[in-house]
Amino acid sequence: MINALCCIFKEISREGYRIRVGDYRILYVIDDKDNKIEIISVALRKEVYR
Template structure:
């Protein structure tokens, strides 16, 4: 199982969103930590490193560190502006 690490920006976004949405996103990130390549809603990003996790209208961008077995969550945001 991979460890989960959050960036300061992603923690800030999780704290400001509704509790039920934040809990759903965290549970989906935990699913990714258990098996990063078989989790539903995960795709490799095109044009840059990393992966994205789709949770309803929200997107979670993250990197996998295979050597240290870490999931590094870098950004969480609504679908429209997360890729900019």
């Protein structure tokens, strides 16, 4: 089976992922057990990692 999400995100740690949407960065985690995505942060790219 191919992971359909593999092309839209980058892993930032074993627990988190990021995606760029315009000038914004979205940080999130995926819970495979419950089939849920939890949004951790949505912020401008220059501010998201502060």
